[in-house]
Amino acid sequence: DIQMTQSPSTLSASVGDRVSITCRASQNTRSWLAWYQVKPGKAPKLLISKASDLEGGVPSRFSGSGFGTEFTLTISSLQPDDFATYYCQQYHYYPWTFGQGTTVEIK
């Protein structure tokens, strides 16, 4: 199975900060990479697919980049609604696999 490793596991930041989360794949997944936002008790939300394609309705402060084995999710100016856990997921190989998650918490 493809291992997806996110860093950091936890990120403490303030409103207005620029934050980045890295996701590394154990094998080349080309651009077949998605990012999700998960909050307790709520449905997970797709933010980005194909490494950099922003999902409709997702604020433009979210962006994705990368190819192959290294990917980044960036939030350009952190907003109160953005405090959550973020997961990357590869869908180039079965089984589709997720990273372990990065929790963005209030500093």
Place this chain on the structure above:
Amino acid sequence: EVQLVESGGGLAQPGGSLRLSCAASGFTFSEHEMNWVRQSPGQGLEWLSNISISGTNALYADSVEGRFTISRDNAKNSLFLHMNSLKPEDTAIYYCAGGHGYFHMWGQGTLVSVSS
């Protein structure tokens, strides 16, 4: 508005069975592949199973292959997960999610607890 609503979770004994359901509305269910994804306590997300649009093809993660069965009823806009031979490590929130590869719509999940 797209809605996926899971139900059927609860407490089960090790070795027992449960059947989860997911009711879909707000979109053409029969045009989308569907999946089950779970999140164990304090753990990350794990994709479990995918079913084709027609329901004739299914894929499973090794962790549930042979124990879980995914199915769908397009006439009733419903997705199911039949879970047998449950283990304590199956304790998790179970989500239904739409899409192939990546998941563009999700339910809020139903909690399954496996304990004696």
